[in-house]
Amino acid sequence: MICLGLAIAISDAAAAEAESSSVALPGDAVYPESVTATSDGTFYVSSFASGGVIRVRPGEAQGEIWIKPGAFGTRSTFGVLADERSNTLWVCSNDLSALGVPGPSDVPGSALKAFDLKSGEGRLSIPLPTPALCNDIALAPDGTGYVTNTAAPQILRLKPGDHAFEVFATDPRFGPNGKGAGLDGIAFGQDGDLYVNTFSKAELFRVEVKDGAAGRITQLTPSRALKMADGLRPAGDGSFLMAEGGGSLDRVTIVGDAAKIETLHDGIAGGATGVAKVGDTAWVTEGQLAYLLDPSKKGGTPPLPFRIFPVRLK
Numbered sequence: 001m002i003c004l005g006l007a008i009a010i011s012d013a014a015a016a017e018a019e020s021s022s023v024a025l026p027g028d029a030v031y032p033e034s035v036t037a038t039s040d041g042t043f044y045v046s047s048f049a050s051g052g053v054i055r056v057r058p059g060e061a062q063g064e065i066w067i068k069p070g071a072f073g074t075r076s077t078f079g080v081l082a083d084e085r086s087n088t089l090w091v092c093s094n095d096l097s098a099l100g101v102p103g104p105s106d107v108p109g110s111a112l113k114a115f116d117l118k119s120g121e122g123r124l125s126i127p128l129p130t131p132a133l134c135n136d137i138a139l140a141p142d143g144t145g146y147v148t149n150t151a152a153p154q155i156l157r158l159k160p161g162d163h164a165f166e167v168f169a170t171d172p173r174f175g176p177n178g179k180g181a182g183l184d185g186i187a188f189g190q191d192g193d194l195y196v197n198t199f200s201k202a203e204l205f206r207v208e209v210k211d212g213a214a215g216r217i218t219q220l221t222p223s224r225a226l227k228m229a230d231g232l233r234p235a236g237d238g239s240f241l242m243a244e245g246g247g248s249l250d251r252v253t254i255v256g257d258a259a260k261i262e263t264l265h266d267g268i269a270g271g272a273t274g275v276a277k278v279g280d281t282a283w284v285t286e287g288q289l290a291y292l293l294d295p296s297k298k299g300g301t302p303p304l305p306f307r308i309f310p311v312r313l314k
Contacts, residue, residue, distance in 0.1 A: 021309070021310055022307040022308065022309035022310070023043070023060070023061055023062065023063060023307060023308050023309070024061065024062050024063065024305040024306070024307055025045060025054050025063045025305060025306040025307055025308065026054065026063055026064065026065060026305075027047075027050055027065075027306070028304060029047075029049045029050045030045075030047045030048075030049065030050055030054070031047060031048035031049045031050075031287055031288055031289055031291075031292060031302075031306065032045050032046065032047060032048070032054075032273060032274070032285035032286070032287055032306055032307075032308065033046045033047065033048040033076075033077065033078050033079070033273050033274060033285065033287060033289075034046045034078055034079045034080045034092075034136065034231055034273065034274035034285065035080065035231075035274045035276045035283060035284075035285045035308055036080045036081050036082045036276050037082065037276040037277070037278050037283065038082050038084055039084060040058055041058035041278050041279075042055065042056065042057055042058055043055070043056040043063070043276060043283060043308065044056075044066070044080050044082055044089055045080070045274075045285060045308060046077035046078055046079070046080045046092075046274075047069070047076070047077050048076055048077075048078070048096075048273075048287065048289060049076065049101055049103065049292060050069050050103070050104070051069035051075055051076050051077050051093075051103045051104040051105075052066075052067050052068050052069035052070070052071065052074065052077065052104070053065075053066050053067035053077060053080060053089070053115075053120075054066060056308070063308075067091075067115060067120050069103075069104035069105075070104030070105035071122065072113055072115070072122030072125065073093070073105060073107040073111070073113075073122075073125060074093040074107075074113060075093050075094055075104060075105055075107055076093070076094050076095070076096045076101060076103035077091055077092065077093055077094075078091075078092035078093075078094055078133075078134060078135050078136065079091070079092040079134070079136030079147075079148075079231075079274075080092075080137075081136075081137040081139065082117060083117070083139055083143075084117065085143070087117045088114050088116070088117055088123070089114070089115045089116075089117045089120075090112060090113070090114055090115075090137045090139075090145065091112070091113045091114075091115060092110070092111075092113075092134035092135060092137065092147070093107075093110065093111050093112075093113050093134065094110045094133050094134055095107065095108050095109055095110065099292075099293065101292055109127055109128070109132065110127065110128045110130075110132040110134045110151075111125050111126060111127045111128060111134065112124075112125075112128065112134055112137070112145070112147055112158065112165075113125050113126075126158060126163060126164065126165060128147070128149060128156060129152075129156075129165060129167075131151040131152050132151050132152065133149065133150040133151040133181075134147055134148075134149070134150075135147070135148040135149070135150040135183060135184050135186075136148050136184060136185055136186050136231065136232070137186070138186045138187050138188050138194065139188075140188065143160045144157060144158065144159050144160060145157070145158040146158075146168060146186060146194060147165070147186070148183035148184060148185070148186045148196060149182075149183060150176070150181050150182050150183055150199065151176070151182065152170075152175065152182070153171055153172055153173070153174035153175030153182060153183070154167050154168075154169070154170045154174065154183070155167075155168045155169040155170070155174075155183065155186070155194065155196065155207065155214075156168060168214055169194075169207050169214035169217065171205075171217050173198075173203070173205070173217075173219060174196070174198065174205070176200060180199065180200025181199040181200045182198055182199065182200070183196055183197075183198055183199075184196075184197055184198060184199040184230055184231075184232075185197045185229060185230055185232025185233075185242060185243075186232060187232045187233055187234050187240055188234065189206075189234070189238070190234075190238045192209055193206050193207060193208050193209050194206070194207040194209060195207075195232065195240065195254070196232070197226075197229035197230075197232055198229065199228055199229060199245070200228070202225070202226035202227055202228060202229040202244075202246075203219060203220075203226075203229070204219070204220040204226070204229070204252070204259050205217055205218065205219050206218045206220060206254070206257075218257055220254065220257055220258060220259045221257060221258045221259065222258075222259045222261050223258070223259065223260045223261045224261050226244060226246070226261070227244055227245065227246025227247075228244055228245025228246050229242060229244055229245075230243040230244060230245050230271075230272065230273050230274065230287075231272070231273060231274035231275050231285075232252075233275050233276065233277060234277075235251060235277060235313075236277065238253070239251050239252060239253040239254075240252040240253075240254075241264075241275045241277060241282050242275070243273055243275045243284060243285070244271075244272055245271040245272065245273065245287070245289070246271065247266055247267060247268040247269065247271055247272065248263050248264075248266040248267075248268060248272060249263075249264045249265040249268070249272055249275060249282060249284050249311050250262060250263055250264060251264055251313075264311055264313070265284070265311045268284070268286055269286075269303075270286040270287055270288040270289075270290075270302065270303070271286065271287050271288070271289060271290065272284050272285065272286065272287070273285045273286070273287035273289065274287075277313070280312060280313050280314045281310045281311065281312055282310070282311045282313055283308050283309070283310055283311075284308060284309055284311060285308050286306070286307055286308070286309065288302040288303070288306065
């Protein structure tokens with residue numbers, strides 16, 4: 001009982017610390033979907049409902065609207081990924097009006113957008129092949145982009161200089177199969193292979209990358225069941241950080257065809273949707289998406305302000 005009490009006390013202390021040092025996001029309809037960071041600790045946060053991109057400068061306790069909702073033909077914004085090498089912020093844009101989430105502008109479809117990382121000026125807009133929902137992005141060392149298509153069982157590829165996607169890998173296990181959402185998070189491992197998860201079925205996969213082509217696709221066995229697997233990012237030590245819509249931030253360590261799941265922070269009432277690592281700290285977006293999508297909560301008022309919060313990794 002003493003050990004249990006100590007564990008509860010530590011968990012409560014960690015939750016209190018995260019609450020006190022969280023960063024508030026402006027607006028009452030943000031519903032943050034993803035977060036990325038540059039090396040100086042600047043954060044960029046997407047918005048499932050309002051659209052646009054919120055920027056949080058280093059050390060600030062309040063974010064600011066940086067890319068205005070609807071700018072450069074954007075709708076609801078999903079995955080964001082900052083690439084300092086090319087001075088680019090990559091942003092997934094999606095028309096969610098079919099879900100009752102109109103978002104800004106009236107541009108149909110789904111696209112990957114590129115913005116200047118310093119000025120916020122729009123540079124590039126590449127539509128996804130239909131059916132499509134651009135969820136998240138990973139970049140290879142040569143700048144090739146890989147995108148998860150949640151509406152179809154596809155990982156799409158965009159080579160530098162290209163203006164159209166090609167299908168890099170497809171597998172029926174990736175798909176929503178007529179119910180829920182399919183592919184979601186995506187990240188490169190230190191082995192050079194791609195790792196992806198699915199949201200509704202909450203499964204993990206490794207896609208071998210051989211000479212620029214997709215090789216064997218292996219479903220990985222997690223050490224515990226996952227719930228609404230979402231944002232996936234390299235942790236820098238060979239493992240991954242993963243957000244779960246079920247309410248936790250995890251460390252994922254791949255051993256052979258198994259995935260060890262270590263819960264780093266749980267009890268995230270609004271559900272974790274994305275994660276970015278700066279130094280020894282992970283920053284997590286609390287999505288509150290149930291207030292948009294869950295019939296039992298839809299139309300209710302989510303706790304405000306929307307926020308990102310830190311979880312110490314060491």
